[in-house]
Amino acid sequence: MGKNEIRLIPASAIRLNLCKHVYGIAAVMSLSVFLFSSAARAQEPSMNVKKENFHNGMVVCATPDAAKVGLDILKKGGNAVDAAVAVQFALAVTLPEAGNIGGGGFMVYRSAHGESNTLDFREKAPARASQNMYLDSAGNVVPNMSIATHKASGVPGSVDGMVEAYNKYGKLKWADLVQPAIDLAHNGFKITEKLASDLNRSRAQFVKLNPGKSYLLKDGDWKEGDVLVQEDLAQTLMLIRDKKREGFYGGMVADLLVSEMKNGAGLISKADLQNYHSVWRKAIYGNYKGYKIITMPPPSSGGIALLQLLQSVEKYPLHRWGYNRDSTVQLVVEAERRVYADRSKYLGDPDFYKVPVDSLLNPAYIDARMKSFDWNAATPSTSIQPGKFVGYESDQTTHYSIVDKEGNAVAITTTLNDSFGSKIFVGGAGFLLNDEMDDFSAKPGVPNMFGLVGGKANSIQPGKRMLSCMTPTIIEKNGKLFMVVGTPGGSTIITSVFQTILNVIEFDQDMQQAVNSKRFHHQWLPDVVYEEKDALSDSTETKLKQKGYKIVERGPSGRVDAILINKAGYLEGGADPRGDDTKLGW
Ligand code: DON
Numbered sequence: 001m002g003k004n005e006i007r008l009i010p011a012s013a014i015r016l017n018l019c020k021h022v023y024g025i026a027a028v029m030s031l032s033v034f035l036f037s038s039a040a041r042a043q044e045p046s047m048n049v050k051k052e053n054f055h056n057g058m059v060v061c062a063t064p065d066a067a068k069v070g071l072d073i074l075k076k077g078g079n080a081v082d083a084a085v086a087v088q089f090a091l092a093v094t095l096p097e098a099g100n101i102g103g104g105g106f107m108v109y110r111s112a113h114g115e116s117n118t119l120d121f122r123e124k125a126p127a128r129a130s131q132n133m134y135l136d137s138a139g140n141v142v143p144n145m146s147i148a149t150h151k152a153s154g155v156p157g158s159v160d161g162m163v164e165a166y167n168k169y170g171k172l173k174w175a176d177l178v179q180p181a182i183d184l185a186h187n188g189f190k191i192t193e194k195l196a197s198d199l200n201r202s203r204a205q206f207v208k209l210n211p212g213k214s215y216l217l218k219d220g221d222w223k224e225g226d227v228l229v230q231e232d233l234a235q236t237l238m239l240i241r242d243k244k245r246e247g248f249y250g251g252m253v254a255d256l257l258v259s260e261m262k263n264g265a266g267l268i269s270k271a272d273l274q275n276y277h278s279v280w281r282k283a284i285y286g287n288y289k290g291y292k293i294i295t296m297p298p299p300s301s302g303g304i305a306l307l308q309l310l311q312s313v314e315k316y317p318l319h320r321w322g323y324n325r326d327s328t329v330q331l332v333v334e335a336e337r338r339v340y341a342d343r344s345k346y347l348g349d350p351d352f353y354k355v356p357v358d359s360l361l362n363p364a365y366i367d368a369r370m371k372s373f374d375w376n377a378a379t380p381s382t383s384i385q386p387g388k389f390v391g392y393e394s395d396q397t398t399h400y401s402i403v404d405k406e407g408n409a410v411a412i413t414t415t416l417n418d419s420f421g422s423k424i425f426v427g428g429a430g431f432l433l434n435d436e437m438d439d440f441s442a443k444p445g446v447p448n449m450f451g452l453v454g455g456k457a458n459s460i461q462p463g464k465r466m467l468s469c470m471t472p473t474i475i476e477k478n479g480k481l482f483m484v485v486g487t488p489g490g491s492t493i494i495t496s497v498f499q500t501i502l503n504v505i506e507f508d509q510d511m512q513q514a515v516n517s518k519r520f521h522h523q524w525l526p527d528v529v530y531e532e533k534d535a536l537s538d539s540t541e542t543k544l545k546q547k548g549y550k551i552v553e554r555g556p557s558g559r560v561d562a563i564l565i566n567k568a569g570y571l572e573g574g575a576d577p578r579g580d581d582t583k584l585g586w
Contacts, residue, residue, distance in 0.1 A: 054585030058571040059083060060561040061400035062099070065189050066090035067582040069180040070402060073172065075586060080404040081109065081169035082177055084412055085162045087400050089181035089237060092158075093230060094189055096216060096432060097198055097419045098398040098488060101236070101248065103434040104157035105414030106296045107165055108283060108472040112407035114479060116294045117168075121161025121278035121414075122465045123154025123436045126267040131460050134442040141442045147449060148209060150266025152422045152435035154466060158414060159240055159248040161278045168280075169408075178241035185237060185430075188229035192580045196222035198419065205423045215425045232430025249273040256429040264424065275463075284357065288314055291505060292476040298355045301347040302471030305494045308339045310501070311366045323507040323517065324536055326543040332502075333522040333529055333549065334373040336495055337381055340452075340524035348457030349465040355457070378548035381527035396420075397488030399472065401563045403481070403571055409563075411472035413486045413493070418449065439466035450490035453525055469493040475501065481565050483511075487576070489558035492530070495521045496558035500574075504564060511564035515574030519557045530554045 057080075059070035069090040070083040078086070084107070091099025104123040110116045134145045146152050166174055191199070199222045206216055218226070239247035247253065254273050261268045286293040286307035293310065295303035312335035321327045346356055359365060373379050397415035415434070416422075422435040441454030448454075450469075458467040471493050472486040483504065487496045496519050503514035518535030522528070529544070529551045536544070541551055556578040563583075564572045573583030 052585060053568070054571040054573075055569070056586045057083075057402075057404045058563050058573050058583065058585035059087060059400065059402050060563055060573045060575050060581065060583040061087050062091060062398045062559060062561065062579055062581050063094040063192075064580065064582040065094045065184060066099070066400075067584045069184075070400070071584040071586060072180070073177065074402075074404055076172065076176075078172045078177070078404070079169065079406065080402045080408040080410040081165050082172045083402045083404065084400065084410040085166050085170065085174075086177040086180055087402065088158065088162050088412065088414060089178050089240075090184060091398055091400070091414075092237075092431065093181050093184040093233060095195075095398055097195075098396050098414070098416055100156075100414060100416045100421070100432065100434065101158050101240070102153075102156045102426070102431045103414060103416040103421060104154065104436065105161065105412055106300055106468070106470050106472050107161065108294060108296055108411045108474050109165075109169065110294055110409045110474045110476070110481060112481075114476070116283045116474065118281050118283045118296055119161055119165055119278055120281050120296075120299065120465070121157035121164070122299055122468060123157050123434055124272075124276060125437065125440070125460055125462055125464050125466070126155055126272045127269065127275075127462045128267040129437070129460050129462050132443075133460060134437075139443075141446050146438040146440070146442055147418055147435045148205065148422055148424075150261055150264030150422070150424060150433075152437050153266060153268060153424075153433040154436040155268055155272045155276045156248075156434065157276060157278055160245055160276055163245045164278045164280075174244060175241045178237055182234050182237045182241060185230040185234035188227035190225050191222060191228050193224035194580050195228075196224050196226065202420050202423060206420075206425075209423050210425055210427075213425055213427055215430060216420075230430055232428060234430075236429045236431060249276060253426075253429050257426050260424070260426045260433075263427075279351075284361075286310060286361065288501070289505065290477070291482060293473060293501075294476065295473040296471060297350070297357070298347060298467070299349040299465040300468040300470050301343045302469050302494050302497070303473070304347065304355075304357060304360055305339045305343055305469075306471050306473060306498055307361055308342065308366060309335050309494070309498045311361070311363060312339070312370050313502075318502060318506040323503065323509070324520070324540060326540040329520060329529070329536060329540060329544060330375070330547070330549075332495075332499070333520070334379060335370065336498075336522040337379060337524045337527075338369045339494075340491075340522070341381070343467075344453045344524070345455060346457055347467050348454075348459075349467070352461055352464045353457045376547060378544075380548075381524050397470065397490070397493070399470075399486035399488060399559070399561050401484035401486065401561050403484060403563050403565075407481055409474050409481055409484045411474055411484045411486045413470035413472045413488065415468075415470065415488065436466055439468060440464075441467075447525070451523065451526060452491050471497045473497055473501075483562060483564050485560065485562040487558040487560040491523050492519070492521045492557045495519070495523075496560055500560050500562060510566070511562055511572040511574035513574075515560045515562055515576050521557060528552050530557070532557050
């Protein structure tokens with residue numbers, strides 16, 4: 001470790017330690033006060049760690065081991081894209097729930113000179129996919145078919161995405177970026193308490209869906225500190241190290257993937273793999289009170305929705321109202337309701353469906369949408385079908401933010417969709433397949449696993465990319481890098497990124513506070529305001545309920561990992577205490 005480097009303890013470790021050592025009601029009460037009072041909310045989770053003036057680079061991502069891999073690459077002279085490639089592969093090993101080579105994602109990039117670009121490495125529907133593939137003969141959606149079957153997987157994009165990003169911007173040797181992940185898979189790494197419990201929770205499904213395979217299984221339960229070795233995954237990563245794209249989309253790995261598909265009546269063919277290519281897309285931009293927002297265009301809905309949300313609230317005095325006060329919450333909820341309604345109708349893969357980007361972002365349109373809300377009463381959402389919302393703590397996607405010494409910045413959100421994707425491994429190759437096909441609209445108006453509804457724009461077609469909420473975003477202030485931000489969280493991704501930005505720009509929170517702060521969420525359907533425990537004060541809740549808002553408590557929302565360039569010009573990280581997320585700078 002360099003002299004200047006401080007290993008920041010993952011916030012969850014602190015939380016868990018506190019939990020272990022706290023006994024008795026009084027102590028539990030004081031713990032809750034510590035965790036949930038608004039004063040405590042404003043504290044860094046790792047309060048005993050001195051803030052350092054990092055200026056050479058920073059990595060904030062979901063696991064301590066992957067953060068270390070990224071930082072090492074930066075210290076070796078790698079740039080932000082080099083570090084991102086290394087982190088992506090390291091997460092595929094150390095965060096099997098979401099880090100992946102069998103999934104896809106999006107990258108937003110901004111060079112130190114201010115040029116920006118985005119890479120779409122989202123999965124695609126296989127050529128044999130079809131619009132009604134998840135419907136039974138009566139035309140009803142077959143439960144779980146787009147989630148936990150071989151047919152749930154889109155053609156993976158992550159490896160091609162990393163190769164593309166590297167070919168365009170990478171500096172160090174490709175092999176040196178993949179090797180740390182190989183080492184982690186081959187030598188094993190110590191698992192956290194959270195990963196142990198995630199693995200134990202999914203054990204029954206791993207067994208059921210993978211007869212004859214023993215990936216991520218052990219005799220008895222996993223415990224914190226157990227060493228997880230993934231030898232087949234190491235072999236696959238070696239092929240990627242040696243043959244880049246061809247190591248995954250051709251040769252042995254492609255053979256194994258296609259034979260896995262055949263065993264489980266899946267659709268991905270060799271031609272699908274060979275034909276998969278990620279796409280460079282022009283970033284979409286917006287302005288919020290002088291800050292320039294650089295974000296992901298479709299097939300993510302995230303960027304457009306974020307820009308719509310920011311525009312919808314821009315002219316209101318949020319700063320004066322304050323963080324999570326009733327007027328703030330009401331305004332934000334009403335903006336979210338309208339934006340998610342648009343999402344369900346107008347957003348889809350732009351290669352297949354003309355997304356009316358300009359109309360959706362037109363200030364006059366946004367104004368007109370916001371005119372219809374009434375301060376005295378909640379606007380009821382037009383009901384199509386009430387959505388179902390996943391209540392358990394979900395962290396099936398992952399986001400990482402990186403800034404290098406020159407000031408190049410990368411925001412990547414990547415996913416298998418559900419926790420551990422389809423929970424189906426490619427036999428012999430040791431990696432998990434995504435269940436991203438569930439992000440398509442299987443049938444107009446029928447909600448997906450996140451309660452999101454859609455229609456024609458997001459219907460299934462061969463070769464089409466499913467709509468996403470992922471919102472990797474970079475913000476500039478006065479032409480200079482200001483923030484790098486993103487999160488997992490399914491449908492809550494957009495609203496979590498939105499609130500994190502407001503927390504910094506409107507409510508003067510530092511990066512860690514902004515990430516820690518409790519969040520709430522509305523997505524049009526179901527017509528419910530979801531709040532993390534104690535996100536809203538009793539008086540705010542009472543006032544909102546009087547106006548007709550239905551408020552429901554849910555588990556932790558998102559895992560925001562972000563970097564801010566603070567007023568002094570130093571890098572300030574925000575690693576989400578809701579997970580094992582870690583920030584490392586130097
Ligand atoms: O692309 C999307 O919007 C979803 N597949 C993301 C899934 C996700 O964030 C799950 N994690 N909580």
